[in-house]
Amino acid sequence: MFDIDRRDLTFQLFDVLDGAALSERARFSDLDRGGIEEILDMSERLARDHFLPHAADVDQNEPEFIDGRVVMDDRVGTALAAYRDAGFFGASFDAEWGGMQLPETVRGAAAFIFAIANVSTGGYPMLTAGAANLIASFGSRQQKEQFLRPMVEGRWFGTMCLSEPQAGSSLSDITTKAVAADDGSYRISGRKMWISAGDHELSDNIVHMVLAKIPGGPSGVKGISLFIVPKYRVSDDGALGARNDVTLAGLNHKMGYRGTVNTALNFGENGDCHGYLLGEPHKGLAYMFQMMNEARIGVGLGAVALGAAGYRASLAYALDRRQGRHPDGKDASAGQIPIVEHADIRRLLLAQKAATEGALSLVLFASFLVDTIKTTDDENERQESELLLDLLTPICKSWPSEFCLEANKHAIQVLGGYGYTRDYPVERYYRDNRLNPIHEGTHGIQGLDLLGRKVGQAGGAGLKLLCGRIAKTIAVARAEEDLNAIAGTLETHLQGTVATTRRLATEMQNNPRLALANATLYLDMFGHLVIAWMWLRQAIVAAGMLRRGEGDAAFLKGKLQACRYFYAHELPHAEARRAILDRVDDTTVNMQADWF
């Protein structure tokens, strides 16, 4: 079962976003619409032929730790070799370093396809790209030659080593140390936890990006530096040397994402772990944060892909499976109807469609902002795109993680008992997706980031800009007869959100602990507003195409109906959250530990 809805990807990339305009940018001038479609065709072929076939098997037979080695299904390696041969490890990297120099928007659409087929195997290149991005942004010329090039070529993989057993979300409390050595490198010592792709034999080397503290530096997050720590040491000319002192302490056994090996790593157990400072000392967290936007959009994208995979699988089942009759047609001698005819099954499918296609719209929009920032010559456009991207990043990460997980719950429900078995993939999607509200900053932390930092940043400039963009969409929608009422609903929500934000900003002056107590509710409410905006953008395009007789009418009517569904069924829950925020509810703050 592999069902990529290319109609929707095409609609999102070329009708809602102006994907074709990307080729007007010098960086992407080799790439026209046909070229983008070829990339997606190739992704679909590779994903179907190499990623899909072992997806269920690596879930059932996860990597094992045998005699100090990580042993896993051979097909993971085969798939990643095919992926490497097609050049995908270097998808968005500069041609100078061996990359394909694709727009982030196109790379994202391709990653979406791979994640639908097999999110676990897709984890290795995602992490490698994240690590390589750090080196590309902050590394010296020599570091790039030594480490970036083989990563872009897919010969070496990468990891992100942030968390420690005693410091998960609280990075200021990491204790991994980096002591300067005479040769200009550092000796790293400490334990890292939750390291995905932390050890394996899929690549010739593994390049760990490690947060550590140089003794004598500032305390807390201001004393964190970032180091390149390879599994095998690398000579100046790039040749592989001896094993570095990085030890696999054990594997973590998760409920999902099982194919992506997850490890505990010990650095410098024998006092001989060589690390190389990236950029300047004590700026490690700042570097990380600069990259965090893309990583968090990546998590959102993975969550959407799992949601979409479940949606399409449950839709196929609902169209095929016959069961029961309408409430007003109980004649048992009449045949059973396909379950897609039942209103409640349609609700479960519409909820999935609304969540996954709404969220896909958002992550592609955010990727488009990344491309704009990278390539525009218009300084104002660049600044605005940065402001918007900063503000939207916690939404890109959190909304799909929460609501596409909910979509996966619905997918199981559509299949009933079958959906609960491992004979169908939907239970696996649900287990995989449960990770996404946890890693790359928990759901709660995204809320604190949005309310405690992002909405007030630069005097609230990002929020003002977002409101202006949404208001523009509302004005356009007002002109479409069918969308006028929906546009009015969005306007009400927009005004409500602004008022709520003001109310909380005032409270922040008096009592920050109380003001932030319901930050997660703020995050979810804000997310609903943004997704409602994404749906109105899609509906305007769909209504226009229908009026002009363009495109697939049934598909476009589905877009309008999913938009109506989101406004009718989902958006009211944002209002419920806003009411709690507006009265600055103190229930959680006033709760006492010993009352539980």
Add this chain to the structure above:
Amino acid sequence: MFDIDRRDLTFQLFDVLDGAALSERARFSDLDRGGIEEILDMSERLARDHFLPHAADVDQNEPEFIDGRVVMDDRVGTALAAYRDAGFFGASFDAEWGGMQLPETVRGAAAFIFAIANVSTGGYPMLTAGAANLIASFGSRQQKEQFLRPMVEGRWFGTMCLSEPQAGSSLSDITTKAVAADDGSYRISGRKMWISAGDHELSDNIVHMVLAKIPGGPSGVKGISLFIVPKYRVSDDGALGARNDVTLAGLNHKMGYRGTVNTALNFGENGDCHGYLLGEPHKGLAYMFQMMNEARIGVGLGAVALGAAGYRASLAYALDRRQGRHPDGKDASAGQIPIVEHADIRRLLLAQKAATEGALSLVLFASFLVDTIKTTDDENERQESELLLDLLTPICKSWPSEFCLEANKHAIQVLGGYGYTRDYPVERYYRDNRLNPIHEGTHGIQGLDLLGRKVGQAGGAGLKLLCGRIAKTIAVARAEEDLNAIAGTLETHLQGTVATTRRLATEMQNNPRLALANATLYLDMFGHLVIAWMWLRQAIVAAGMLRRGEGDAAFLKGKLQACRYFYAHELPHAEARRAILDRVDDTTVNMQADWF
């Protein structure tokens, strides 16, 4: 980790419900409060010593189908033998048949404890009790001697065989046949699907309760009869005979509840499957429905137990784990705080407390109604209890299944990355609980049952009665200063629910398909109303005890705070659903299959 909150069970049984009054009923006259507490003590010991130790292992190493036999962890059998020796298989059955004749309320509280320890192993006695109940209610004297007695004694286990591969939720479409034989028995033939405990070697015999159609009978559900079909035939004096023609076709591999073996069974593959009619022909579904109340309350109870297990596990973690600092105290040199101090962690814990203790209150209330129906001499009280129980059954089944699953999601979040690993039990609870909205009538079917049948039954008498009971609670709460505002909120919701129900009843005359289209939203909204009522009942008791200086003050303050949380954070979502229902939203009905 085994943490039964006995404070809460005691509060629910003896302070909120009048559990001690049960001993005034002739049937339970041997049992005083001390006796009930002994039963719970014994349950806790057995659960800790025999059910808990293998709970994680049977999840990881589920039963296997080897050479035609079901092979599983030996400790399941050992645990069930200890359970049998303590008499628990016969917990609520008549002493005449070897039972302990416990009140359903007490049996339920004990089952709650066993399910917290190990819901999978607890599945076998639950199914046995369900099957035995059918025989106790509808069997002949001889059938009781032959089948009921060994089941009550725990020597033979039972199953419920309803679903078929082509007919899950739609029982009118089952095709299993029962043809009368010369000896007065029947020859059964057909395939049954999703049969929990369908084959194993835990008991000397397995007694299947099988729905089948006698050829020539009415079509649809009116032609369904109920049969006793043993794995081994039984002579008139109860001795075990030859293997009956019931074949294990295969095992289903689920995402959770893995320790309860789930099977596909073939009846009469060789034309020689003996079955014995229970009660009269063509009344099978009616019999099933009479038993359904208790089975559905049982599902609700299991869902609550999983929710409670996750709540207590995540609470223990949150009290112990130190991580981060308050938003207004970022000094990195100060120590990290226990995560229970973070407002968002408290929110995740309060949400779990509100869901699980609210739902426990409901299922115990329902069990109390069962006891009242069984034992009261007051005909009016009996009739009222039946009306209430009928109306509340879909809520007892559905609300915990949906919202205690949500609680399990929160439990994982509290533990973060650790919660996502199999080193902690919370991910297992989440996987186990995902079954509950599916079996014993899906969530959607509960909605159709409530809105399409129950609220209109007997001219709406059940609903009127419920409204009267809730109004009484509101009146009492009005007198408590602290609860006055909350009482007002509940009154608003009550009136709103009644108005919505009227609106939908009118629509039912015009367009039943549209009126029922959002039945699931009605179910969830109605469930929130009922749980809000359950919380107000608890809050009244807690406020009174605090005023009088009785009980554990911290615990009682926690009750009041959880009540506030439910009203402040959860109930507004019921309002959001009511708004959709009030305008008889047609989004799902108007969606077309080819628009997806």
